[in-house]
Amino acid sequence: MQTIKNLNTGLSDGIKIVIVAVLALAGLVSSFSGQNRLFDYFIQYLPLLLFGLIAIYAQFKGYSLLSFTILLMIFYPSSINNFMDATIQLLGGRVAFTLQIFMQFGIGVFLLLMIVSILLSGVQLKPKLRNEDLLFLSIGILHILVFNNVIAAFNGLLLVLIALLLGSRKLASLLFLLKYLMTPLSYIDNIVRYDTLSLAFHIRSITGIIVLFVLIAYAVKLSSEPNID
Structure with missing residues (x-):
């Protein structure tokens, strides 16, 4: 438990801002899918871009709990669930794992641990x-x-x-x-x-x-x- 608590306190504010910016950008890029119309891209990704900017600003202002929760809920909401689904399919004899699933699972676990660490550190x-x-x-x-x-x-x-x-x-x-x-x-x-x-x-x-x-x-x-x- 102390190790999880130290996860938040062990990172400087500057490092957290970099992490939030990188994960927001990665989440935005990974969410791109084939759309038939330019309008569909605009209406789907403009809010994501703005959520990313708000997450960065929230971390800049010291609201780490809000910043990392935005990342988990908006950019990586299915990161852990997709990994579990792929695991269940593997038990059934079907390989559904991809590099993206592994990467997003790691990010999702990290974000969840960060949120828990922030709460344990005292908000x-x-x-x-x-x-x-x-x-x-x-x-x-x-x-x-x-x-x-x-x-x-x-x-x-x-x-x-x-x-x-x-x-x-x-x-x-x-x-x-x-x-x-x-x-x-x-x-x-x-x-x-x-x-x-x-x-x-x-x-x-x-x-x-x-x-x-x-x-x-x-x-x-x-x-x-x-x-x-």
Whole structure:
């Protein structure tokens, strides 16, 4: 247990920033797949790029727990699961292992150990929510709860919650904003590509766009206050 705890304390802040940057870039590159349209690349990889930049910035500001959790959840969410699936298939006589599976498994285990190490080292929680934060965030939370099940809602809000608990309202607003960033483009693309769309899809998309503008206003408001982290 002490060895795991020392994993975090044994790395300098500069080394952590380099690790986060390299793993974010590697995760972005490994996620590339064959898309038929340039638009598909843009709508899939722009959010990933922005998540990577936020992870680097979070580590730069000293929010290691948030930074490494972003890497694990966004860039390597299936790293350990894919290795276990390949192991089960091997027991059944089928070889499914690839170099990428081994590499991502190692990265996934490392990120998980880093998160545990950070928690064991002690994390200072300093939530700084104000009434205005609750007002803006509750609009997005309500939209997520209405259009998703509870588990999906929790997964969508986990990074935002970690940022808030660590005391970074700005990072929380940016992470929440990213969840809705591609909503307008996706909505327009679906209208162009398909003749008929369900009423539920229209309602979800239009309300999602409204939430996006609310969150943009919230992020802009926070960015104008220099004393807010």
